[in-house]
Amino acid sequence: MAINAYKTYQNNAVNTATGSELTLMLYNGCIKFIKQSKKELEAGNFEDKNKCIQKAQNIIQELMLTLDQKVEISKQMIPLYEYMHYRLTQANLKNDCEMLDEVLGFAIEFRDTWKQVIQKNRQKEFAQGAQI
Template identity: 65%
Template sequence: MTLNNPYQVYQNNSVNTASGGELTLMLYNGCIKFIKQAMKEMNETNYEAKNTNIQKAQNIIQELMLTLDKEVEISKQMLPLYDYIQFQLKEGNVKNEVDKLEEALRLVTEFRDTWKEVILKTRKAQPAKGVHA
């Protein structure tokens, strides 16, 4: 498959060159985007598109769950929160309740914002590349 669209090439390069932390941030951002789109589709009674977007968000949460390092204490605390988000997404989808999606969106947004702070602090703590002590 040839990539002729410059934006698509840029996107692929962004993913291929991103650090693990940046990839996690991309996952959170994608999940937020799909939940918001599902809420929009739900309000427009476009239930097929709503379902598709919720499934995409659920797949992202599943991926985040699978990549947790079970040896790290914070991972043991995150797993039940991810389970809760999955439950809210499922309930919102099945019952067409936007408040369930709003709750999932709130949590994912909090996680994303926290993760972004971690990345920024980590970058500040690292010495500049090419500078030797």
């Protein structure tokens, strides 16, 4: 019963999230799967490590697909996402924790920056709403 309630909560969170919040969820998911892949690698669970890395790669692909090509920063993000995807492939093939750490660092940095963008936008919206 608690599991069903949690799934309902998750579905509602995704269905009611803004585009910015969905991007934040994607970053958090990517971070989660990279961390999990490291645990699986260290435990010698190579099949599960592979699944987690593939999930992280799928999220990175989704992040690339959602970029607005009209915005200059998007054009700069594509090569970074491609690099992260490539490094995950290499980490998967070579069972390399350092490569996973490298991509994890990027994902955390991008997520934290994205959080700041959301917060600044909310502050602007709040300030504009207070002026009306």
